Amino acid sequence: MSREDGWRYDIRFLADWVGKKSFHPFHTETGDRVVSSAVSTRGEFEARVGTLLTNVPKLTDGEIEVALFKLVATLGDGHTILAGSRRRSEFAVSFPLAFYIFDDGVYVVSAAQQYRDLVGARIIAIDGMPIESALQKLDPLISRDNAMWVRTMEPLFLRHVPLLQTLGITHGDKGADFDVRLRDGSRKTVHVEADMTAPDIWNMLPKPADWVWIADSSSNDFQTGNDKFYWWRWNPDDRILYVQYNKVADSGKQTLKDFAGELAAAIAKYPVEKLVIDMRNNNGGDTFLNEPLLETVAASPTVNRKGHLYVIIGRRTFSAAMNAVSYFGRFTQALFVGEPTGGKPNAPGDETFFTLPYSGIAVNLSDRYWQSSWPDDFSNWRAPDIATPVTFSDYARGRDAAMDAIRAQRLPQ
Numbered sequence: 001m002s003r004e005d006g007w008r009y010d011i012r013f014l015a016d017w018v019g020k021k022s023f024h025p026f027h028t029e030t031g032d033r034v035v036s037s038a039v040s041t042r043g044e045f046e047a048r049v050g051t052l053l054t055n056v057p058k059l060t061d062g063e064i065e066v067a068l069f070k071l072v073a074t075l076g077d078g079h080t081i082l083a084g085s086r087r088r089s090e091f092a093v094s095f096p097l098a099f100y101i102f103d104d105g106v107y108v109v110s111a112a113q114q115y116r117d118l119v120g121a122r123i124i125a126i127d128g129m130p131i132e133s134a135l136q137k138l139d140p141l142i143s144r145d146n147a148m149w150v151r152t153m154e155p156l157f158l159r160h161v162p163l164l165q166t167l168g169i170t171h172g173d174k175g176a177d178f179d180v181r182l183r184d185g186s187r188k189t190v191h192v193e194a195d196m197t198a199p200d201i202w203n204m205l206p207k208p209a210d211w212v213w214i215a216d217s218s219s220n221d222f223q224t225g226n227d228k229f230y231w232w233r234w235n236p237d238d239r240i241l242y243v244q245y246n247k248v249a250d251s252g253k254q255t256l257k258d259f260a261g262e263l264a265a266a267i268a269k270y271p272v273e274k275l276v277i278d279m280r281n282n283n284g285g286d287t288f289l290n291e292p293l294l295e296t297v298a299a300s301p302t303v304n305r306k307g308h309l310y311v312i313i314g315r316r317t318f319s320a321a322m323n324a325v326s327y328f329g330r331f332t333q334a335l336f337v338g339e340p341t342g343g344k345p346n347a348p349g350d351e352t353f354f355t356l357p358y359s360g361i362a363v364n365l366s367d368r369y370w371q372s373s374w375p376d377d378f379s380n381w382r383a384p385d386i387a388t389p390v391t392f393s394d395y396a397r398g399r400d401a402a403m404d405a406i407r408a409q410r411l412p413q
Contacts, residue, residue, distance in 0.1 A: 025038055025045070065084070066167065079366035101135075102392040107123065120182070137169055145381070146340070178192055222402070240273065241276070243263065276311075287372075290320065318342040
Protein backbone atom coordinates (compact mmCIF):
# COMPACT_ATOMS: atom_id res chain seq x y z
CA MET A 1 0.00 0.00 0.00
CA SER A 2 1.00 3.60 -0.46
CA ARG A 3 1.70 5.71 2.62
CA GLU A 4 -1.73 7.36 2.42
CA ASP A 5 -3.56 4.07 1.91
CA GLY A 6 -1.56 2.48 4.73
CA TRP A 7 -2.39 5.17 7.26
CA ARG A 8 -6.05 5.17 6.24
CA TYR A 9 -6.15 1.41 6.63
CA ASP A 10 -4.75 1.75 10.17
CA ILE A 11 -7.20 4.49 11.12
CA ARG A 12 -10.19 2.47 9.92
CA PHE A 13 -8.78 -0.67 11.55
CA LEU A 14 -8.49 1.11 14.90
CA ALA A 15 -11.93 2.70 14.70
CA ASP A 16 -13.50 -0.65 13.79
CA TRP A 17 -11.93 -2.41 16.76
CA VAL A 18 -12.87 0.39 19.13
CA GLY A 19 -16.50 -0.08 18.17
CA LYS A 20 -16.37 -3.87 18.43
CA LYS A 21 -14.07 -4.49 21.39
CA SER A 22 -13.81 -1.53 23.78
CA PHE A 23 -16.02 -1.42 26.86
CA HIS A 24 -18.34 1.59 26.64
CA PRO A 25 -16.04 3.82 24.55
CA PHE A 26 -18.66 6.46 23.72
CA HIS A 27 -20.42 9.06 25.83
CA THR A 28 -24.16 8.64 26.32
CA GLU A 29 -26.90 10.61 28.05
CA THR A 30 -28.40 7.52 29.67
CA GLY A 31 -27.61 6.01 33.07
CA ASP A 32 -24.78 3.86 31.74
CA ARG A 33 -22.64 6.96 31.06
CA VAL A 34 -21.19 6.68 34.58
CA VAL A 35 -19.23 3.50 33.79
CA SER A 36 -16.66 5.38 31.71
CA SER A 37 -15.29 8.86 31.17
CA ALA A 38 -15.75 8.83 27.40
CA VAL A 39 -15.98 12.37 26.05
CA SER A 40 -17.29 11.72 22.51
CA THR A 41 -20.57 10.26 21.37
CA ARG A 42 -20.37 7.60 18.68
CA GLY A 43 -21.25 10.21 16.09
CA GLU A 44 -18.60 12.63 17.32
CA PHE A 45 -15.99 9.85 17.36
CA GLU A 46 -16.85 8.84 13.80
CA ALA A 47 -16.64 12.49 12.73
CA ARG A 48 -13.14 12.75 14.24
CA VAL A 49 -12.14 9.60 12.37
CA GLY A 50 -13.53 10.98 9.11
CA THR A 51 -11.63 14.25 9.51
CA LEU A 52 -8.39 12.39 10.20
CA LEU A 53 -8.88 10.18 7.12
CA THR A 54 -9.38 13.27 4.97
CA ASN A 55 -6.32 15.02 6.39
CA VAL A 56 -3.83 12.16 5.98
CA PRO A 57 -2.12 13.67 2.89
CA LYS A 58 -1.55 16.97 4.71
CA LEU A 59 -0.09 15.45 7.89
CA THR A 60 3.35 14.08 8.73
CA ASP A 61 3.66 10.63 10.27
CA GLY A 62 4.26 12.24 13.63
CA GLU A 63 1.15 14.41 13.32
CA ILE A 64 -0.95 11.36 12.46
CA GLU A 65 0.38 9.52 15.51
CA VAL A 66 -0.40 12.51 17.72
CA ALA A 67 -3.92 12.62 16.26
CA LEU A 68 -4.36 8.92 17.06
CA PHE A 69 -3.19 9.46 20.64
CA LYS A 70 -5.75 12.23 21.03
CA LEU A 71 -8.47 10.11 19.40
CA VAL A 72 -7.90 7.19 21.78
CA ALA A 73 -7.74 9.53 24.78
CA THR A 74 -11.33 10.63 24.05
CA LEU A 75 -12.46 7.09 24.93
CA GLY A 76 -11.96 8.04 28.58
CA ASP A 77 -10.30 4.84 29.79
CA GLY A 78 -6.85 4.63 31.34
CA HIS A 79 -6.40 1.06 30.09
CA THR A 80 -7.25 1.87 26.47
CA ILE A 81 -4.06 3.37 25.12
CA LEU A 82 -1.64 3.83 22.25
CA ALA A 83 1.95 2.84 23.00
CA GLY A 84 3.80 4.07 19.91
CA SER A 85 5.23 2.02 17.07
CA ARG A 86 7.05 -1.24 17.82
CA ARG A 87 8.57 -1.42 14.31
CA ARG A 88 9.77 2.10 13.58
CA SER A 89 13.02 3.02 15.30
CA GLU A 90 12.34 6.75 15.46
CA PHE A 91 9.56 6.19 17.99
CA ALA A 92 12.12 4.72 20.39
CA VAL A 93 14.20 7.91 20.51
CA SER A 94 14.02 9.21 24.08
CA PHE A 95 15.92 11.23 26.62
CA PRO A 96 18.09 9.12 28.97
CA LEU A 97 16.41 10.86 31.91
CA ALA A 98 13.51 10.00 34.21
CA PHE A 99 11.26 12.80 35.45
CA TYR A 100 8.77 13.05 38.31
CA ILE A 101 6.10 15.65 39.01
CA PHE A 102 6.30 16.54 42.69
CA ASP A 103 4.05 18.97 44.49
CA ASP A 104 6.92 21.48 44.34
CA GLY A 105 7.97 21.04 40.70
CA VAL A 106 9.17 18.71 37.93
CA TYR A 107 12.53 17.10 38.70
CA VAL A 108 15.01 14.66 37.21
CA VAL A 109 15.02 11.68 39.59
CA SER A 110 17.33 9.36 37.64
CA ALA A 111 19.55 9.49 34.58
CA ALA A 112 22.07 7.61 32.50
CA GLN A 113 25.63 7.91 33.72
CA GLN A 114 26.60 10.68 31.29
CA TYR A 115 23.88 12.92 32.79
CA ARG A 116 24.37 12.04 36.45
CA ASP A 117 24.92 15.74 37.28
CA LEU A 118 21.30 16.42 36.30
CA VAL A 119 19.87 14.06 38.93
CA GLY A 120 17.99 16.25 41.39
CA ALA A 121 17.70 19.17 38.97
CA ARG A 122 14.41 21.01 38.64
CA ILE A 123 13.19 21.41 35.05
CA ILE A 124 12.36 25.02 34.18
CA ALA A 125 12.00 24.80 30.40
CA ILE A 126 12.72 22.58 27.38
CA ASP A 127 14.07 24.32 24.27
CA GLY A 128 12.75 27.57 25.72
CA MET A 129 9.22 26.31 26.45
CA PRO A 130 8.24 26.51 30.15
CA ILE A 131 7.73 23.03 31.57
CA GLU A 132 4.15 23.87 32.55
CA SER A 133 3.33 24.70 28.92
CA ALA A 134 5.00 21.50 27.72
CA LEU A 135 2.88 19.41 30.07
CA GLN A 136 -0.28 21.16 28.90
CA LYS A 137 0.55 20.17 25.32
CA LEU A 138 1.02 16.53 26.37
CA ASP A 139 -2.17 16.37 28.44
CA PRO A 140 -4.66 15.72 25.55
CA LEU A 141 -2.60 12.71 24.38
CA ILE A 142 -2.91 10.80 27.64
CA SER A 143 -5.65 8.23 28.21
CA ARG A 144 -6.73 8.37 31.83
CA ASP A 145 -9.19 7.37 34.51
CA ASN A 146 -8.48 10.60 36.37
CA ALA A 147 -6.12 13.56 36.71
CA MET A 148 -3.72 11.65 38.97
CA TRP A 149 -3.02 9.20 36.14
CA VAL A 150 -2.10 12.13 33.91
CA ARG A 151 0.51 13.15 36.50
CA THR A 152 1.79 9.57 36.41
CA MET A 153 2.11 9.39 32.63
CA GLU A 154 3.28 12.91 31.73
CA PRO A 155 6.88 12.24 32.85
CA LEU A 156 7.02 9.23 30.50
CA PHE A 157 5.61 11.18 27.55
CA LEU A 158 8.10 13.93 28.34
CA ARG A 159 10.92 11.53 27.37
CA HIS A 160 9.48 10.71 23.92
CA VAL A 161 11.34 13.00 21.51
CA PRO A 162 9.25 12.41 18.33
CA LEU A 163 6.08 13.40 20.19
CA LEU A 164 7.76 16.46 21.69
CA GLN A 165 9.04 17.55 18.30
CA THR A 166 5.65 17.09 16.62
CA LEU A 167 3.98 19.11 19.36
CA GLY A 168 6.50 21.92 18.98
CA ILE A 169 8.00 21.42 22.42
CA THR A 170 11.46 20.54 21.11
CA HIS A 171 13.09 21.78 17.90
CA GLY A 172 15.45 18.94 16.94
CA ASP A 173 15.02 15.21 16.52
CA LYS A 174 18.17 14.19 18.41
CA GLY A 175 18.10 16.26 21.59
CA ALA A 176 17.03 19.40 23.38
CA ASP A 177 18.28 22.18 25.63
CA PHE A 178 17.05 21.83 29.21
CA ASP A 179 16.88 24.93 31.36
CA VAL A 180 17.36 23.59 34.89
CA ARG A 181 17.93 24.67 38.46
CA LEU A 182 20.56 22.45 40.03
CA ARG A 183 20.52 21.29 43.64
CA ASP A 184 23.05 23.96 44.62
CA GLY A 185 20.57 26.62 43.49
CA SER A 186 22.41 27.61 40.32
CA ARG A 187 20.59 27.81 37.01
CA LYS A 188 22.03 26.60 33.73
CA THR A 189 21.14 25.28 30.29
CA VAL A 190 22.21 21.73 29.47
CA HIS A 191 21.95 20.05 26.07
CA VAL A 192 20.71 16.47 26.39
CA GLU A 193 21.17 14.05 23.51
CA ALA A 194 18.38 11.55 22.87
CA ASP A 195 19.07 7.90 22.07
CA MET A 196 17.34 4.51 21.83
CA THR A 197 18.94 2.78 24.83
CA ALA A 198 15.92 2.88 27.16
CA PRO A 199 12.69 3.81 25.36
CA ASP A 200 10.41 2.10 27.88
CA ILE A 201 11.25 2.50 31.59
CA TRP A 202 7.66 2.16 32.85
CA ASN A 203 8.28 -0.99 34.89
CA MET A 204 11.96 -0.37 35.61
CA LEU A 205 11.62 0.64 39.24
CA PRO A 206 13.30 2.55 40.63
CA LYS A 207 15.50 3.02 37.51
CA PRO A 208 17.19 1.19 34.63
CA ALA A 209 20.01 -0.96 35.98
CA ASP A 210 22.95 1.24 34.98
CA TRP A 211 21.38 4.62 35.74
CA VAL A 212 21.95 6.94 38.70
CA TRP A 213 19.00 7.53 41.07
CA ILE A 214 18.49 10.34 43.55
CA ALA A 215 17.92 7.76 46.31
CA ASP A 216 20.69 5.28 45.48
CA SER A 217 22.15 5.62 48.99
CA SER A 218 18.82 5.72 50.84
CA SER A 219 17.94 3.05 53.40
CA ASN A 220 14.41 4.33 53.99
CA ASP A 221 11.80 1.62 53.46
CA PHE A 222 9.82 3.43 50.76
CA GLN A 223 13.00 3.86 48.67
CA THR A 224 14.16 0.27 49.16
CA GLY A 225 13.22 -2.84 47.20
CA ASN A 226 11.03 -1.06 44.65
CA ASP A 227 12.12 -3.62 42.06
CA LYS A 228 10.69 -6.52 44.11
CA PHE A 229 7.07 -7.62 43.75
CA TYR A 230 6.53 -7.73 47.52
CA TRP A 231 8.45 -7.89 50.77
CA TRP A 232 7.99 -7.09 54.46
CA ARG A 233 10.03 -5.81 57.37
CA TRP A 234 9.36 -5.83 61.11
CA ASN A 235 10.36 -2.72 63.06
CA PRO A 236 10.51 -3.48 66.80
CA ASP A 237 11.01 0.19 67.75
CA ASP A 238 7.57 1.35 66.62
CA ARG A 239 6.01 -2.13 66.33
CA ILE A 240 5.10 -1.54 62.70
CA LEU A 241 5.02 -4.42 60.23
CA TYR A 242 5.75 -2.74 56.90
CA VAL A 243 4.77 -4.46 53.64
CA GLN A 244 5.78 -3.15 50.23
CA TYR A 245 3.28 -4.51 47.72
CA ASN A 246 4.50 -3.48 44.26
CA LYS A 247 2.86 -5.98 41.91
CA VAL A 248 -0.28 -8.13 41.99
CA ALA A 249 1.59 -11.06 40.49
CA ASP A 250 3.59 -14.13 41.42
CA SER A 251 7.30 -13.41 41.54
CA GLY A 252 9.83 -15.88 40.19
CA LYS A 253 10.83 -16.98 43.69
CA GLN A 254 7.54 -16.92 45.60
CA THR A 255 3.86 -16.91 44.77
CA LEU A 256 1.66 -14.19 46.18
CA LYS A 257 -0.28 -16.90 48.01
CA ASP A 258 2.90 -18.12 49.73
CA PHE A 259 3.82 -14.54 50.57
CA ALA A 260 0.41 -14.09 52.19
CA GLY A 261 1.09 -17.17 54.32
CA GLU A 262 4.50 -15.80 55.28
CA LEU A 263 2.88 -12.51 56.27
CA ALA A 264 0.27 -14.31 58.37
CA ALA A 265 3.09 -16.04 60.25
CA ALA A 266 4.81 -12.70 60.85
CA ILE A 267 1.60 -11.17 62.23
CA ALA A 268 1.30 -14.12 64.62
CA LYS A 269 4.97 -13.98 65.63
CA TYR A 270 5.48 -10.29 66.39
CA PRO A 271 3.60 -7.90 68.71
CA VAL A 272 2.25 -5.91 65.76
CA GLU A 273 0.55 -2.64 66.61
CA LYS A 274 0.26 -1.35 63.04
CA LEU A 275 0.32 -3.15 59.71
CA VAL A 276 1.23 -0.90 56.76
CA ILE A 277 0.68 -2.10 53.18
CA ASP A 278 2.50 0.27 50.82
CA MET A 279 0.85 0.15 47.37
CA ARG A 280 1.92 3.52 45.97
CA ASN A 281 4.18 1.85 43.34
CA ASN A 282 1.72 -0.91 42.43
CA ASN A 283 0.35 -0.47 38.90
CA GLY A 284 -1.50 -3.79 38.75
CA GLY A 285 -1.23 -7.38 37.59
CA ASP A 286 -3.76 -10.18 38.06
CA THR A 287 -6.65 -9.23 40.35
CA PHE A 288 -7.45 -12.85 41.18
CA LEU A 289 -4.03 -13.36 42.79
CA ASN A 290 -4.77 -10.76 45.46
CA GLU A 291 -7.34 -12.91 47.28
CA PRO A 292 -4.97 -14.77 49.69
CA LEU A 293 -3.42 -11.51 50.85
CA LEU A 294 -6.84 -9.95 51.35
CA GLU A 295 -7.97 -13.00 53.35
CA THR A 296 -4.84 -12.89 55.53
CA VAL A 297 -5.42 -9.27 56.45
CA ALA A 298 -9.21 -9.42 56.78
CA ALA A 299 -9.11 -12.54 58.97
CA SER A 300 -6.56 -11.16 61.44
CA PRO A 301 -8.09 -9.80 64.67
CA THR A 302 -4.68 -8.35 65.47
CA VAL A 303 -4.40 -5.94 62.55
CA ASN A 304 -7.89 -5.69 61.06
CA ARG A 305 -8.96 -2.96 63.45
CA LYS A 306 -9.39 0.79 63.11
CA GLY A 307 -6.10 2.51 63.75
CA HIS A 308 -4.07 -0.68 63.34
CA LEU A 309 -4.27 -1.17 59.55
CA TYR A 310 -3.04 1.30 56.91
CA VAL A 311 -2.75 1.17 53.12
CA ILE A 312 -0.52 3.73 51.39
CA ILE A 313 -1.85 4.71 47.97
CA GLY A 314 -0.74 7.05 45.21
CA ARG A 315 -0.96 8.12 41.59
CA ARG A 316 0.59 4.86 40.29
CA THR A 317 -1.95 2.68 42.14
CA PHE A 318 -3.91 1.37 39.17
CA SER A 319 -5.64 -1.58 37.50
CA ALA A 320 -5.45 -4.79 39.60
CA ALA A 321 -3.85 -2.77 42.40
CA MET A 322 -6.85 -0.43 42.30
CA ASN A 323 -9.12 -3.45 42.60
CA ALA A 324 -7.09 -4.62 45.60
CA VAL A 325 -7.48 -1.18 47.20
CA SER A 326 -11.24 -1.36 46.68
CA TYR A 327 -11.37 -4.78 48.32
CA PHE A 328 -9.30 -3.60 51.28
CA GLY A 329 -11.73 -0.70 51.58
CA ARG A 330 -14.80 -2.95 51.50
CA PHE A 331 -13.66 -5.89 53.61
CA THR A 332 -11.18 -4.46 56.14
CA GLN A 333 -10.85 -1.61 58.59
CA ALA A 334 -7.97 -0.06 56.65
CA LEU A 335 -7.24 3.65 56.68
CA PHE A 336 -5.80 4.98 53.42
CA VAL A 337 -2.82 7.33 53.44
CA GLY A 338 -1.02 9.28 50.71
CA GLU A 339 -2.35 10.62 47.40
CA PRO A 340 -5.51 9.79 45.44
CA THR A 341 -5.11 6.70 43.28
CA GLY A 342 -4.44 6.75 39.54
CA GLY A 343 -7.29 4.31 38.95
CA LYS A 344 -11.04 4.40 39.59
CA PRO A 345 -12.78 2.03 42.05
CA ASN A 346 -15.07 0.86 39.24
CA ALA A 347 -13.57 0.96 35.75
CA PRO A 348 -12.85 -0.95 32.53
CA GLY A 349 -9.69 -3.04 32.41
CA ASP A 350 -8.09 -6.23 31.02
CA GLU A 351 -6.72 -4.99 27.72
CA THR A 352 -6.60 -6.73 24.38
CA PHE A 353 -3.25 -5.97 22.72
CA PHE A 354 -2.68 -5.64 18.97
CA THR A 355 -0.62 -3.63 16.49
CA LEU A 356 -1.90 -1.54 13.61
CA PRO A 357 -0.87 -3.37 10.40
CA TYR A 358 0.75 -0.53 8.45
CA SER A 359 2.43 1.61 11.11
CA GLY A 360 3.07 -1.03 13.74
CA ILE A 361 1.64 1.25 16.43
CA ALA A 362 0.78 -0.77 19.53
CA VAL A 363 -2.77 -0.53 20.88
CA ASN A 364 -4.48 -1.74 24.06
CA LEU A 365 -8.28 -1.85 24.20
CA SER A 366 -9.97 -2.76 27.49
CA ASP A 367 -13.08 -4.88 27.35
CA ARG A 368 -13.99 -5.92 30.91
CA TYR A 369 -15.77 -3.79 33.50
CA TRP A 370 -14.39 -4.26 37.02
CA GLN A 371 -16.92 -3.31 39.69
CA SER A 372 -14.65 -3.83 42.69
CA SER A 373 -16.32 -1.14 44.76
CA TRP A 374 -20.03 -0.68 45.45
CA PRO A 375 -22.27 -0.31 42.35
CA ASP A 376 -23.06 3.32 43.16
CA ASP A 377 -19.41 4.32 43.62
CA PHE A 378 -18.86 6.71 40.71
CA SER A 379 -15.76 8.38 42.13
CA ASN A 380 -12.76 8.97 39.89
CA TRP A 381 -10.28 7.72 42.48
CA ARG A 382 -9.89 6.37 45.98
CA ALA A 383 -9.16 9.45 48.06
CA PRO A 384 -6.87 9.01 51.08
CA ASP A 385 -8.31 9.28 54.57
CA ILE A 386 -5.04 10.97 55.52
CA ALA A 387 -3.60 13.05 52.68
CA THR A 388 0.16 13.59 52.66
CA PRO A 389 2.30 15.73 50.32
CA VAL A 390 4.78 14.34 47.80
CA THR A 391 7.59 16.89 47.63
CA PHE A 392 11.04 16.71 46.11
CA SER A 393 12.58 18.10 49.28
CA ASP A 394 11.21 15.11 51.22
CA TYR A 395 12.09 12.60 48.53
CA ALA A 396 15.67 13.82 48.19
CA ARG A 397 16.38 13.45 51.91
CA GLY A 398 14.52 10.16 52.29
CA ARG A 399 11.62 11.48 54.34
CA ASP A 400 8.37 9.56 53.93
CA ALA A 401 5.49 11.85 54.81
CA ALA A 402 3.01 8.97 54.59
CA MET A 403 4.86 6.84 57.14
CA ASP A 404 5.37 9.87 59.39
CA ALA A 405 1.61 10.42 59.37
CA ILE A 406 0.97 6.76 60.20
CA ARG A 407 3.44 6.81 63.07
CA ALA A 408 1.72 9.91 64.44
CA GLN A 409 -1.69 8.19 64.58
CA ARG A 410 -2.64 7.25 68.13
CA LEU A 411 -3.92 3.77 68.73
CA PRO A 412 -7.57 3.57 69.80
CA GLN A 413 -8.01 3.15 73.55
